[in-house]
Structure formats: structure tokens, C-alpha cells
Amino acid sequence: MAATKQFTKEEVALHNKQGDLWIVIDGRVFDVSRFAAMHPGGLSVLLDAEVAGQDATDAFFGLHRHEVLLRPQYARLQIGTIVGESERISPRAAGALSSVPYAEPTWLTPGYHSPYFTNKHRAFQTAVRQFCEEHVLPDALAREEDGKPPSKEVWEKMAEANILAMRLGPGPHLKGRKLLGGIIQPEELTIVHSLILIQEFSRLNARGYADGLGNGAQIGLPPILHHATPALRDKIAGEYFAGKKFVSLAISEAFAGSDVSRLKTFATKTDKGWLVTGTKKWITGGMAATYFTVGCRSAKGMVVLVIERGPGVETKPIKTSYSASAGTAFVTFENVLVPFENQLGEDGNGLHVMLANFNSERWGMTAATISSHRTIVEECLKWATQRKVFGKPLVSQAVIRSKLAAMISRVESAQAWIENITFQMMNMSHQQQSMLLAGQIALLKSFATRTAQETAKDAIQIFGGRGITLTGMGKYVERFHHTAIFDAILGGTEDVLDDLGVRQAIKVMPKGARL
């Protein structure tokens, strides 16, 4: 409960020594007499003449995130408020929009207009943000710190709201499901809602956790939905949508990444089924997965099989620089017998089965990168205005404003491009998307991750040492710096995607085009 006692500044000033120490932060009076000796920043800073018994608001916000004051062990240090003063600094209310410029895409910013989004999308976005901040954010923050997988309760909540099913996009798998308490009917959900869903989840600033929370299934389940027998499809999708069992896509190997035709996981036909031997690397969510959608080499070329965890299947965690809570695994298959019913598509046509989903995968990855990129713009704008250097806010320096200008331009152009592509996807058949959007999506993904890395670098320059510190003021900047690099290789490195984008364009160059 908030302390209601009121004090004058003169009264507070009397408590200015070790053992009897009060300070004022944003009109609130804190008794830090006992806490001072345990203060992570040390005792002496609190005994400074400009801090002890004084208004230390500026000093405090130059060194701590607002969330420090909300932690129960610190919130209880508040003993009252200053007469005639009210709080000026308030965190964004849970589920609300940020009022920091460029912290939201224009379609969510008051005064702007959009050709793509309506009030119904806005209602959907509000519900998703509220869900994320209420049910997912606390777990995301804790798991990113302890490196454990997402908690069971979060899975249950996601399943209950049918978010796990919605994350697979529009389609028959939504039929009969109550989506987010009924805020939208299954047949109304479009790829625009998927964009909202992805971008809201990416605002959590917990990139690895998000992967642990089912991103593996977002890429591993679509081939099952499109190519499995109805019985297998309904069994696996049902278990995943209920948050009970997880699915991972297992294509990349130590031997072959994007070059899927060189895989060394072999599937041999026997009387009893397929016999599979091989290894898979960098498998997102692999540590928790029960089912693996596996790209294999067969006598006819490539075949995709659903392999269930069991005898002969082992997973080992890969220590990545981005997050242990993603559950990234090295998977080994040793003479694993796989029933013929677990084959996805035709033997020999595996490449097509795997590639069919690449565009929408890359589109989803890009949407996520752009949204987390935007949160870093917000972090930098806040820090540059609150941090004082030589008595002036950081933002009073032209070089800092120039870095902010570059960041804003990057994120706004990437967002405008993805909204356009999303609109095209909504209006094109799958075949048209492959023909007309594969290049655009590849180029946008490369642009989004390259610019995200530029912003990550600039953000560290703005935050200084705090930008490479795991906790405290710059923790999100630090995290973004090593997850942006990860996004830049997922689904194809930037060079591979740039090349694909240009090759797609050259393919349709008119023969008669001349300068």
C-alpha cells in the first residue's frame, strides 16, 4: 500500500546521516537508513551532501530504471510524500501504448492514419498487449535471467487463449476455437493479425525466451499442418495447441545450413518404416520438443519426416550467445525407426516441402526484428533525454541526435515495408507470393537485421558501459546487441538473402530492357 504520510522538504533534510537517512525521489520520501548499507551502488553515494536528505530524483534516474522502485523490497522503503508535490514520472500503464515518439508504429500513434489497420485491429492489439504484459512479461524477464525454459503456467495461459493456434496464422486449424476470449472470430483472422501478434510478443525484449515459447513450432508445425495425414496432423496440432507437447523444425546441420540439398541425415526405407541416422544443429526449441520435423536425404533425393522423441533420439543444449531459455539443441538420430505415416509429402519432393514455408518464416522473423528494434529506439530516446552530461541532457549533443535520427529512419522504413508486404500476402495466393514476394521478403529481412545491428551499435555508444551490462539501465540494449546478430543468420544469412533477392529480380528482367 502506498505510504500516505506527508513531509516538508525541511523535515526530510534533517534525516541526512548514516543510520538516519531519507531521500526524495519524484515527490516520494524513502527511508533508506537500514537499506543504505545493502545498497548495490554503495553507502557513500547515498551519504553525498546532494543526496542525503535531499531531492535525488535526477541522480536516481541517471542510474536506475524506474522498475527498481516498483520491486516490492524497495517499494516498501517509501514512507510518504512531499507536501504539495505529486509524482511526475510514471511508467506506462500495463497494456497501454507508449507516448514516447516512435515507440509505436504510426498505425498505433494518435493523429496518424493507416490504409491497412482498422479499429478492430486496434482492439486485437490491445488484447494481445494486455495478455503479454500480464501473463508473459514477468516470466520472460525471470527466465532470460536464469536461462530456464518458459514456465508451464505461461504455456497453459497461451493455450487457453488459443494464442498457440493463432500464432500459426489464419487457417482451418482455428475452426471452433475461442480466440483471446472471443475478441475475434476464427474466420476473421488474417495475416495482419499475425503481424500484430508477432510484433507485440517481440516487444517483450526477450528474444531467446520467445524462441523457447514456441517459435520452433511456428516453423516446425506448418509442414505438418499442410502435408501430414489428417490423423497425424490433428494429433500433433492438438497436443501443441493445448500447450502439452512441442514441435521443432530440424533441418540445419553442422554440415549444411541454408544449402539444404547437402544434408547428411539419411533416411533409408525398410519393411517396417524409415530408418533415420544423422545429426541436426541449432534446433530452436529442440530441448523441449517431442516432435521434430526433419529434413532427410533419401535414395530419391529429399524426404521430410516427423520424428517423435524416443529410442535413438537425443538432444543436447547448445550454448549460444543469445539465450539459454530458447532451448537451442544439437539433436542426434541413431537408427530411429519412423512409421511411413510420418512422411510429409512425397519422397523426393522434400525440398519443396521444406522450402514452401521459407517465405512466411522469414516474414515472421523480420516482423519480430523490426518490433524489438523499435523498443531500442524508445530506450535510447528516453536515456538521451534523462541522462545528464556536463549538466545537460545527452540529447543536447548533435552527435547523439544524429544517431537517434538514423535509428528512427531505419525502423520506420522497415515497418512501412513490412506492412506493405503483409498487405500483399493477404491478397495473393501462395503461388503468387512465391513468385512475387520471395525476393522482397529476402531483401527486407536482410535490410531489417542489418539496420538492427547498426542501431545496436549506436545504442551502445549512447548508453556507454551500461549498454554492455547484463543488468540495470542498459540491459535491453545489451540483450539486443547479441540477439540482433542471431536474427541476422536465422532463415539465411544477409548475404544469402541479398543474393536471393537480386536473383529473383534478374529472373524477371525484360529481355528488351536497355538504357
Ligand code: HEM
Ligand atoms: C530508494 C532508493 C534507491 C534504491 C532502492 C536503489 C537501488 C539500487 C539497485 C537495485 C541498484 C543495482 C542496479 C539496478 O538494478 O539498477 C543500484 C545501483 C546504484 N545506485 Fe541505487 N538505489 C537507490 C538510490 C540511489 C541514489 C539516490 C543514488 C545516488 C547517487 C544511487 C546510486 C547508485 C549507483 C551509483 C549504483 C550503481 C550503478 C551502476 O552500476 O551503474 N542509488 N541502486
